[in-house]
Amino acid sequence: MLFVALKQAALAQCRKYSAMAASNGLVFRQLFEPVSCTYTYLLADKDTKEAILIDPVLEKAERDAKLIKDLGLNMIYAANTHCHADHITGTGVLKKLLPGCKSVISKNSGARADLYIHEGDQIQFGKFWLEARSTPGHTDGCLTYVLNDKSMAFTGDALLIRGCGRTDFQQGCPKTLYHSVHSKIFSLPENCLLYPGHDYTGQTVSSVEEEKRLNPRLTKDEAEFVKIMNNLNLPKPKQIDIAVPANLKCGIQDP
Ligand SMILES: N[C@@H](CCC(=O)N[C@@H](CCS)C(=O)NCC(=O)O)C(=O)O
Numbered sequence: 001m002l003f004v005a006l007k008q009a010a011l012a013q014c015r016k017y018s019a020m021a022a023s024n025g026l027v028f029r030q031l032f033e034p035v036s037c038t039y040t041y042l043l044a045d046k047d048t049k050e051a052i053l054i055d056p057v058l059e060k061a062e063r064d065a066k067l068i069k070d071l072g073l074n075m076i077y078a079a080n081t082h083c084h085a086d087h088i089t090g091t092g093v094l095k096k097l098l099p100g101c102k103s104v105i106s107k108n109s110g111a112r113a114d115l116y117i118h119e120g121d122q123i124q125f126g127k128f129w130l131e132a133r134s135t136p137g138h139t140d141g142c143l144t145y146v147l148n149d150k151s152m153a154f155t156g157d158a159l160l161i162r163g164c165g166r167t168d169f170q171q172g173c174p175k176t177l178y179h180s181v182h183s184k185i186f187s188l189p190e191n192c193l194l195y196p197g198h199d200y201t202g203q204t205v206s207s208v209e210e211e212k213r214l215n216p217r218l219t220k221d222e223a224e225f226v227k228i229m230n231n232l233n234l235p236k237p238k239q240i241d242i243a244v245p246a247n248l249k250c251g252i253q254d255p
């Protein structure tokens, strides 16, 4: 009985967010790639049709391009939150499939792209824009993209649901990550929805309020956080040795 009530409440909440997105003219889709458990996000202006993809995956580039065409959208940007270590980005191939689309990444990532962005820059699509917030710590170039009304933020691997990005390779640094999350993500409104770069447990979305209260790593003080991060002992991502060099060139792009 309780389960049914909870499921109905979750569905109602989900419908509310979809209705909000539809009523203000924002098209929003969360897409999934199951091998690396990566989320890709499509955002677009329903009226002007301008669209942006965040963190597309090479193996799903055709799926994403088809969806964009089916919805009659014009993809102007394919943006990465960082230089990924666990999958090859789809941006290079999407540029070929959807001519006119520009790749975007932070300058600090060290990766190649058409457009480099920095802290505070805005990426416009129709009447909406994403503000780039620099959230290093998982990698030097990690960005969190915040929707203009601060109702949603795309955290990449800086903040995961009840977790965070590891800090034991690329330019990882636990202290830097702790500071990034507290100053740039936890300072957003409590009801801001947080969409991560990955989830390994089947969760899809969280909020600033939830993570400030429930994140088992980031609710700790800085010293405890550093200890946790230095003792994760995770195996290396399976694709790291091919993904990082490819992503430094924007995936599979120009010859
Ligand atoms: N098993 C996966 C890799 C899992 C992993 O290392 N994920 C990274 C994010 C992608 S770079 C991470 O930061 N994880 C933090 C954590 O606590 O899990 C694979 O082989 O691809």
Ligand SMILES: [Fe+2]
Residues within 6 Å of the ligand: 082, 083, 084, 085, 086, 138, 157, 165
């Ligand atoms: Fe990552």
